[in-house]
Structure formats: C-alpha cells, structure tokens
Amino acid sequence: MVQGNREIxxxxxxxxxxxxxxxxxxxxxxxxxxxxxxLKEFDLLKHFPALRDDLDxxxxxxxxxxxxxQAWIGPAHARTGLHHDLLxxxxxxxxxxxxxxxxPPGSVEAAQLVSRKxxxxxxxxxxxxxxxxxxxxxxxxxxxQVVDLGPGDALYVPRGWWHEVVNLEASVLLSGFFGSxxxxxxxxxxxxxLQLAHNAGLWRRGHCTCHSRATGPG
Ligand SMILES: [Zn+2]
Numbered sequence: 001m002v003q004g005n006r007e008i009x010x011x012x013x014x015x016x017x018x019x020x021x022x023x024x025x026x027x028x029x030x031x032x033x034x035x036x037x038x039l040k041e042f043d044l045l046k047h048f049p050a051l052r053d054d055l056d057x058x059x060x061x062x063x064x065x066x067x068x069x070q071a072w073i074g075p076a077h078a079r080t081g082l083h084h085d086l087l088x089x090x091x092x093x094x095x096x097x098x099x100x101x102x103x104p105p106g107s108v109e110a111a112q113l114v115s116r117k118x119x120x121x122x123x124x125x126x127x128x129x130x131x132x133x134x135x136x137x138x139x140x141x142x143x144x145q146v147v148d149l150g151p152g153d154a155l156y157v158p159r160g161w162w163h164e165v166v167n168l169e170a171s172v173l174l175s176g177f178f179g180s181x182x183x184x185x186x187x188x189x190x191x192x193x194l195q196l197a198h199n200a201g202l203w204r205r206g207h208c209t210c211h212s213r214a215t216g217p218g
Pocket of ligand 1: 198207209211
C-alpha cells in the first residue's frame with residue numbers, strides 16, 4: 001500500500017492486510033490524522049476470480065491489444081500525483097466516485113515541470129495539478145479539464161495525457177493499460193532495462209516511486 005503522494009513526495013510503502021485496508025476505507029483520514037493509505041496496482045481479478053462472473057474487462061479494450069489491468073482501492077481524499085502513462089489507459093470505476101484532472105500532452109513539458117523521478121511506466125510532474133492550474137491561469141492558459149466518474153463510468157485516457165486523480169469518496173477503480181503488441185513489448189524491454197539498472201542502484205537511485213526512501217541511502 002502507498003501512503004501519501006509518491007509522485008511528488010518520497011515514496012512511502014507500508015504493509016497492511018486486506019481486512020485492515022477495507023476497514024479504513026470508511027474513515028475520513030483528515031479526522032484520524034493518519035496518512036491516506038492507497039492500495040495501488042492491485043491484481044483484483046487474480047485475487048478474487050469470482051468477480052469475473054460480473055466483470056469482463058476485455059469488452060473495454062481494442063481486440064489484439066496487450067492489456068494489463070489493476071485495481072486502485074482507497075478512501076476519500078486518496079489521490080495520485082500529476083503524471084502521464086506510457087500506455088493508453090481505460091479507467092473503470094466500480095464503486096464510489098473519483099475526479100480526474102486532465103491536461104493535454106505537452107502542457108507540463110512546455111512549463112518545464114517534468115520530474116526526473118523514476119517510474120517505469122509513467123512520467124511525473126514536479127508540481128501537482130492545483131499549483132500548476134494557478135500558474136496556467138496567471139499565464140492566461142487553459143485550466144485543466146475536470147471529469148467526475150461514478151460507479152460504472154469508464155474514461156479513456158490516451159497515453160501522453162497528463163492526469164491527476166482524487167477520490168471524492170472511498171472507491172474501487174479498475175484500470176487497464178493497453179497498447180499494440182509491438183508498442184507494448186518494445187516498451188517492456190526498454191523500460192525493463194531501466195528498471196534493472198534502477199534496482200541495481202545505477203539509475204535514479206532513491207528517486208523513484210517504487211522503493212521506500214527509508215530502505216536505503218539516497
Ligand atoms: Zn525504486
């Protein structure tokens with residue numbers, strides 16, 4: 001489980017149990033003063049295959065594409081930092097409500113705010129969407145687009161589109177990354193080599209979304 005905002009702050013990964021995490025979903029993290037715990041990239045259908053009786057994610061994706069789907073499960077106010085993914089994405093809300101802030105490809109790049117922090121499948125922004133929106137407004141540029149999703153709503157986020165996502169309520173999201181075989185396997189090899197170098201401490205060591213800062217020296 002991830003605590004806080006690993007896209008902007010140091011990544012903080014903690015162990016929890018399924019029961020503990022679900023019990024905290026209904027609590028307002030601001031009332032308990034605990035960091036918001038967000039279970040990310042969880043393989044929901046592998047752990048609970050009976051859900052496949054009600055849910056057929058393949059219906060959402062183009063035929064012949066390679067798909068990897070994972071669930072994001074968190075309480076109200078859980079969020080991701082501003083980022084864009086390297087693959088196309090369909091986000092399907094199963095329970096609760098979520099808000100997506102969206103900015104077109106090139107917008108964070110033009111503001112020279114792309115982070116050097118390592119994430120195998122995404123690029124991250126130095127600033128969150130609130131701070132970036134203020135800056136865009138001051139420059140007379142368009143504000144981020146806002147899309148709210150409820151249960152059963154799906155949103156297609158093309159690769160390269162910057163997005164930051166916040167839970168308006170405790171929610172369960174099934175997210176599917178997909179791409180053509182050629183693009184997906186090409187990226188898998190390229191990013192896999194970087195991940196190996198990173199794991200060996202040769203690339204962006206201590207500056208990533210995959211390792212807790214506390215596990216080793218910077
Ligand atoms: Zn790492």
